[in-house]
Amino acid sequence: MSTPTIENYTKRIWRLEEESEDGNVALGALAQSLGVTAGTVTSMLKTLSEAGLVDYRPRRGVRLTNRGRALALHVLRRHRILELYLVNALNMDWAEVHDEAEVLEHVVSDKVLKKMEEKLGDTSLDPHGSPIPNREGVIEESRDIVPLVDVESGEDVIIAKVREQNADFLDFLAKHHLKPGTRVKVKSVDRQAGILVLKPMNEDAVTLSLAAAAGLDVH
Numbered sequence: 001m002s003t004p005t006i007e008n009y010t011k012r013i014w015r016l017e018e019e020s021e022d023g024n025v026a027l028g029a030l031a032q033s034l035g036v037t038a039g040t041v042t043s044m045l046k047t048l049s050e051a052g053l054v055d056y057r058p059r060r061g062v063r064l065t066n067r068g069r070a071l072a073l074h075v076l077r078r079h080r081i082l083e084l085y086l087v088n089a090l091n092m093d094w095a096e097v098h099d100e101a102e103v104l105e106h107v108v109s110d111k112v113l114k115k116m117e118e119k120l121g122d123t124s125l126d127p128h129g130s131p132i133p134n135r136e137g138v139i140e141e142s143r144d145i146v147p148l149v150d151v152e153s154g155e156d157v158i159i160a161k162v163r164e165q166n167a168d169f170l171d172f173l174a175k176h177h178l179k180p181g182t183r184v185k186v187k188s189v190d191r192q193a194g195i196l197v198l199k200p201m202n203e204d205a206v207t208l209s210l211a212a213a214a215g216l217d218v219h
């Protein structure tokens, strides 16, 4: 049994696990991330637990079982291949494909997905620079990635990944040539003023707030 809601929960738990120190996700953090009440999460976790997808202990929090993780990565793989296909094959704007993929990831057939992969050829990274899990459900980051906000001024880096996928932010990045793969120089970092100035190769310098810069990873 797998519904869009179940798939979305496993995907969200996976992401929060990745961000957590010990691999456990607090119920409150999950509820907040999904924008639902703790009561809603509790009853959904019961369903997920009965389906063998999560291991939930009130004090410790929730974590995915191997089965839950396999489902999360299966959905994530579909999501990212869909995004790549919408951008590369259908020429859609990278700021609008996430919402489309959120819907299509639950309904696209394996047959259609395979055709998309064949058409794409290289399916290692999605349009936002995140690795796409392979068929076996393995996700690998081969680049040596660091948050942009940790880079010191004067360093040359390449934009690797956009964490924050808000459409306005993606529009802003595209307008200023700050897409994954672009080489940029960090001209200055002013931690007191909370700003960072980036200079993409052959383009004008761009000033970002540190809050916005936190949406980018580089290598």
Ligand SMILES: [Zn+2]
Pocket: 079, 083, 097, 098, 099, 101, 165
């Ligand atoms: Zn997305």
